[in-house]
Amino acid sequence: MRLPTAFxxxxxxxxxxxxxxxxxxxxxxxxxxxxxxxxxxxxxACGACHSIPGIRAADGTVGPSLAGLGNRNFIAGTxxxxxxxxxxxxxxxxxxxxxxxxxxxxxxxxxxxDVAAFxxxxx
Amino acid sequence: xxxxxxLPAGLALALAGCTPIQxxxxxxxxxxxxxxDLGVAMTIGATLVCVLVVVLAWRAVRRSRAEGAWLASPxxxxxxxxxxxxxxxxxxxxxxxxLDRQLAAEEDRAALTVRxxxxxxxxxxxxxxxxxxxxxxxxxEIRLPVGQPVxxxxxxxxxxxxxxxxxxxxxxxxxxxxTNTVTLLAEREGIYRGQCAEFCGTQHALMAFMARAETPExxxxxxxxxxxxxxxxxTEEEVAGHGxxxxxxxxxxxxxxxxxxxxxIGPDLTHVxSRLTIAAGTxxxxxxxxxxxxxxxxxxxxxxxxxxxxELDGPTLRSIAVYLASLR
Numbered sequence: 001m002r003l004p005t006a007f008x009x010x011x012x013x014x015x016x017x018x019x020x021x022x023x024x025x026x027x028x029x030x031x032x033x034x035x036x037x038x039x040x041x042x043x044x045a046c047g048a049c050h051s052i053p054g055i056r057a058a059d060g061t062v063g064p065s066l067a068g069l070g071n072r073n074f075i076a077g078t079x080x081x082x083x084x085x086x087x088x089x090x091x092x093x094x095x096x097x098x099x100x101x102x103x104x105x106x107x108x109x110x111x112x113x114d115v116a117a118f119x120x121x122x123x
Numbered sequence: 124x125x126x127x128x129x130l131p132a133g134l135a136l137a138l139a140g141c142t143p144i145q146x147x148x149x150x151x152x153x154x155x156x157x158x159x160d161l162g163v164a165m166t167i168g169a170t171l172v173c174v175l176v177v178v179l180a181w182r183a184v185r186r187s188r189a190e191g192a193w194l195a196s197p198x199x200x201x202x203x204x205x206x207x208x209x210x211x212x213x214x215x216x217x218x219x220x221x222l223d224r225q226l227a228a229e230e231d232r233a234a235l236t237v238r239x240x241x242x243x244x245x246x247x248x249x250x251x252x253x254x255x256x257x258x259x260x261x262x263x264e265i266r267l268p269v270g271q272p273v274x275x276x277x278x279x280x281x282x283x284x285x286x287x288x289x290x291x292x293x294x295x296x297x298x299x300x301x302t303n304t305v306t307l308l309a310e311r312e313g314i315y316r317g318q319c320a321e322f323c324g325t326q327h328a329l330m331a332f333m334a335r336a337e338t339p340e341x342x343x344x345x346x347x348x349x350x351x352x353x354x355x356x357x358t359e360e361e362v363a364g365h366g367x368x369x370x371x372x373x374x375x376x377x378x379x380x381x382x383x384x385x386x387x388i389g390p391d392l393t394h395v396x397s398r399l400t401i402a403a404g405t406x407x408x409x410x411x412x413x414x415x416x417x418x419x420x421x422x423x424x425x426x427x428x429x430x431x432x433x434e435l436d437g438p439t440l441r442s443i444a445v446y447l448a449s450l451r
Contacts, residue, residue: 045406048415048423062419094441101418101437103410103444 030083032117040111041118049102053122063102070123076100087116145316147289151336152308154229154272154292157222164218168211179203226293229306233274237265241277241284241297243323244330244427245390245403250346251276259350260378262390263403265317266335268342272308285321288334294320309336316404325426331404352381353393353450364446367439371432379450389429396451402427414444 047058051065072081076097079085091112093102107115143149150156183194193199240247248265249257267273277286279297287294291307319330356365374384380393398408402424406412418440420429
């Protein structure tokens with residue numbers, strides 16, 4: 001069955017995909033550069049909302065601490081924590097979790113993959 | 124945009140001396156250049172005097188009898204103790220006086236006047252029309268045309284602040300009850316950081332601003348657009364965000380020209396989305412940091428007049444952030 005393209009980014013689909021084949025970005029996601037991701041996280045000031053180990057002044061309390069994110073099974077308590085989903089989430093959280101307070105971030109896909117690699121390195 | 128997002132990281136680097144965004148040692152105009160030259164002259168002169176004193180002190184301790192007599196002779200005491208300081212300080216006074224006159228003369232060439240008011244802990248910025256009335260108001264960011272001196276009228280709404288863009292000129296205090304002036308000249312396009320340079324309360328360190336030097340054409344286009352009303356919300360989320368902005372009472376403190384929001388307590392938000400930073404240089408400007416600031420201002424900048432709007436649900440908070448980011 002051919003799914004409408006508009007559904008390609010929906011979280012439910014990402015979840016279903018997680019069962020038998022990896023999400024689209026996964027191959028790329030594994031190749032993210034964690035150091036570039038760290039730089040992006042620092043320059044975007046993700047720390048305004050999140051406490052992030054290793055980032056100066058990142059002590060926000062609006063969202064959850066990102067310490068040990070790489071060990072967690074779920075993102076935002078609902079999504080599987082794999083590199084592709086994580087990259088999609090940091091770039092456009094509302095498209096995956098409609099009730100979230102986290103806005104879409106001004107990130108390119110490549111930057112999002114790097115950020116996901118950095119976050120996955122937080123163990 | 125990458126440049127924009129890189130700014131706060133750049134700020135940290137600037138403090139470490141790696142990026143010239145906020146450095147008196149990398150002047151971006153002749154005003155700052157003259158002050159830099161004075162600094163170099165004083166450093167060299169002070170080094171020479173210091174070396175002379177150390178050498179003489181060394182000789183005085185290790186002296187032979189004949190040399191001791193020479194050093195202690197009335198002629199040497201008068202020459203090194205009175206004549207040399209008088210000559211050096213007189214020369215420095217003359218240099219400083221001439222420099223000061225040159226800088227002051229720049230003010231006569233300035234066609235544009237910007238009134239900057241320091242408030243705990245942000246900068247109210249009003250570009251003045253030729254008749255001296257405010258043409259429009261903005262905040263925490265100034266733009267200036269390359270090659271044209273800009274006159275700044277500096278005032279304070281509360282305590283003493285100090286206005287300093289190291290790359291563009293010297294610093295000058297903002298003093299309650301009086302108006303100081305300074306003229307800045309940028310001769311190189313770029314983004315420079317200014318910082319309050321007089322301790323003004325707990326968030327003094329987070330009272331910064333950006334100075335953007337642009338080509339006269341770019342500046343003219345910006346000036347024309349900045350004086351206009353706010354962009355109308357277009358997307359569904361922006362419309363919702365505008366509604367939530369009004370419902371939350373943001374307009375009691377903030378103005379968004381062209382809407383009912385006309386508050387004057389906080390920064391004018393008419394074109395907030397076009398600024399590089401929010402909360403006076405505290406955070407880079409995008410929907411994420413705008414959301415953080417709206418919901419958690421008191422954690423980010425404790426004591427600021429902006430309350431934390433922590434009663435909003437996620438989608439409402441997001442829509443306000445997206446609406447604000449759209450006000451370009």
